[in-house]
Amino acid sequence: MGSGIDYGEFDEGRHVNYWKLDRTLQRELRRASDAEAFEWGEPRLADFGEVIGHTVADNADYVDDHGPELRTYDKYGDVQNFVRYPAEQFESDELVYEAGIVADAFEAPPGRDEPMPVSHFLATLQLLCYADAGFGCPVAMTAGAALVLERFDDGDLEPYYQGLVSRDYDELIEGAMFLTEEQGGSDVGANETTARYDEKGDCWRLTGEKWFCSNIDAEGTLALARAEGAPAGTDGLSMFLVPHSDPDEGVLTKGDRREFEGPPPGEALNDQRYRRLKDKLGTIAVPTGEVEFEETKASLVGEREAGFRQMTEMLNLERLANAAASCGVMGRALLESKVQAATREAFGRTIDEFPLMRADLVDMAVDYEAATAYVHEVGRLFSERERARRNGETGDGGSQGAGDETDDYRLLRLLIPIAKLRTGRMAVDTASYAMEIQGGNGYVDDFVTNRLLRDAQVLPIWEGTENVLSLDVVRALEREDAYEPFAAAVEARLDSIAHPAIADAAETVAEEYDALTEALVALASEDPEYAQLSAKRLAHYCFEVFTAALLLEEAQTDLENGDGRTALVAQRFVATELEDRAARGITGGDRFVLEAFESIVRYAPVDPETVSETVTETADN
Structure with a gap:
């Protein structure tokens, strides 16, 4: 029947294999996947859990202390929009992306005839967020951008899609979504960024400001803007891809940027200005800032004035990814708590022998079990819908139409906002109590629970606050039965x-x-x-x-x-x-x-x- 885990063997929740220690995630992914996909993915998740538990976990602590720095201008006063990252972040980036964290869910990996289900992506992201929920953000947005281009692009942006789903780091581009504007916030329809078509340049040009832009220097960013003559509100918004570089020069990949050994020359950049980085509480690994579009070159994604509908498809995956990230933070906080309780002695006994601590650990574990079970059940439904869509079985061809009236779609419309709102709050509570279990050590930077709580606090905010999501639940119940x-x-x-x-x-x-x-x-x-x-x-x-x-x-x-x-x-x-x-x-x-x-x-x-x-x-x- 097997045996339990002796957490007293560990010094802390690092330099371990997160996949092998997380029997809850193993059980839920096995349930959410078909047998063949799980059999293919399990050894790769074991390898990934080893890398995250060692190299990436150590790098994450260093990056938290030495985060990205923005240098908007060069020494001559010209815009360069250069974000300087620690070498440790580049090492983690290459390890994680080349493991197929995004690619495997979109393009058949070597040895398979079809992509892995989204459930596999969510499990991989959950393991990554054991080490760094901040890094989980650009990974999730890269997947979200790939989903939008896969579903809605007519082929013109194929090079960007291929960059987003690359397994070769030198050929990779990362994605981002610049949606929030200062005057609008969650009211997306209040966006004021405008778009005009430049016939001479054969491109769209965006003008406006975006207020909370995570992964600010991503090579392939999606943004909402209102074309000239479009109606007010969400109905008038269109989706655009805004490259970091001048699109006339082609796609700027990670390998291209590495060859510059510094900021790309000004003529290689798109016309925009990264004004400043936010001085955030946590998620230091992902640079978040403010962007000014100044007649910035962009490409229309899909149909005009369909941007909001396209955004909701992206948000479905983003919110589910946010929930998986929450589970990752909870899993690490729980692991640190189990190890501390099994090794910390008080009054001649380890503290996990005392009834109150046992009750706390049981309830933290049950919360983690509940969150992980829920998220991966929703991931299973999402995976089935994506498989059916790719196989042409939904009848919607990727648009919002009759195929989206299915029971599975209506169920997802309800379950996804709930997944995000509940797990985000649970991650904050679990990380907070994990800090308490560490005692005074948990409150200082030398111990990871400090960072877990700071990182967790954004999870109820990203992709919609709890109030916004609760109203979305009501809409799903009232309007979509x-x-x-x-x-x-x-x-x-x-x-x-x-x-x-x-x-x-x-x-x-x-x-x-x-x-x-x-x-x-x-x-x-x-x-x-x-x-x-x-x-x-x-x-x-x-x-x-x-x-x-x-x-x-x-x-x-x-x-x-x-x-x-x-x-x-x-x-x-x-x-x-x-x-x-x-x-x-x-x-x-x-x-x-x-x-x-x-x-x-x-x-x-x-x-x-x-x-x-x-x-x-x-x-x-």
Whole structure:
């Protein structure tokens, strides 16, 4: 049956293989992938987990102390837009991109006839964010830009697409998305950047300012702008690709830039100005700044005035990537906490022997299990939709049309914003408590939990704040009838539960599912203001019910296969998120976390016959 992990063997959560230590991620990716894809990907993820746990983890700490620097002008006062990176960042870049983190999801890797599913990309990104969530940002945006060009470009931008999905670092370009403007923020329709077509130059030219531009010097940036004569609001926005270099000179790759051994000459650059870098709390690895477009050369992506619809497709992947990054931060914070608790002694015992610490570690582990299960279930659905689209089975040809009326699409419209809003908050909470477990050391720069918390704090902000996403959930429910496929997914999972060890938990989830349905019916009769007031509670409620049903389904399968550990995880999640406990559980005699500690925290296997006994004993004591 295997054995648990002795975290007392480690000094800290680095110089280890993150893939091999993360049995939760292994289980969820195996479930989310077909057998052939998982078999192909597993050894590569093991190699990647080794590289991230050693070289990239060390480099990330150095880059956090010696981040990118912007030199807008050269010594003669001419614009050069040069971002200087530490050598350690270039080393990490080459290792990560050449491992196929983006490429494998778009182009068939050597030895395969088709690309890997998006689920594989999400797992790889999650492992990367064990070491550096800041670096995860440009990787996610590169994938997002590749998705947009794959879906909407008519072929004119093929060289940029090939650069985005290159496995050769010298041929690679990175992507970015410059969407936010100071006066608009989340109100994308308020964007003021304009676009005019230059017939003489046979290109579009953008003029305006972008306020929060991450990966500021990416070679292939997507930006929204309003063409002359276009209507106001989101309906009038078009999507453009804005190169870092002068597009007349061809695509400027990483190899091209390396040959300059410094900033490219001014004549090789596009007409724009990187005004300054933001002095950020965290995610130092990715330079974020302000950009002024000044008749900047650009290429139209797809159809005019379809930019907002194209952006939503990109945001679906970006938000899911943000959720995977959140899981990566949670995984590293949990690992650091397990190691600290297993090695730190107080009063003659390691601190993971004390009941309060055991309860904290169990609940941190269950949160991680829940977040990872949810994200990779959504990743599975996203992967299936992308496979169907590439095979011409959706009927939409990549546009927003009849093919997007499917149940899977409507379900994704609901689940993706929930994934991002919930996991971003969970990452902050988990990183914060991981810092506390380290004690005073956790608060200083010498220890990684300091950086984990600083990096985590942006995850609820990137790609839409919790309030914005909650309103998006309401729109998905009201305008696209997303609750119908959501209900079908929950009911199918609850109907699969048959093992007596999880019967009580399944009954609790069924009752809460009914209550959630009643809440939606009640909201339908309320005025819009009250519906907005309830949006955040509703989004979290959907997450809890869906995740509980998902964990119970996994528990049922694992029980049938001879392991009861997931059943204990599901039990705890239901108890903490959905059960009402008298006197906050103090009078109930519940010792579940003490009985289940070895299994949930250290991955010790559980005999299915003992699951019911554990639950009964803890309830009766």
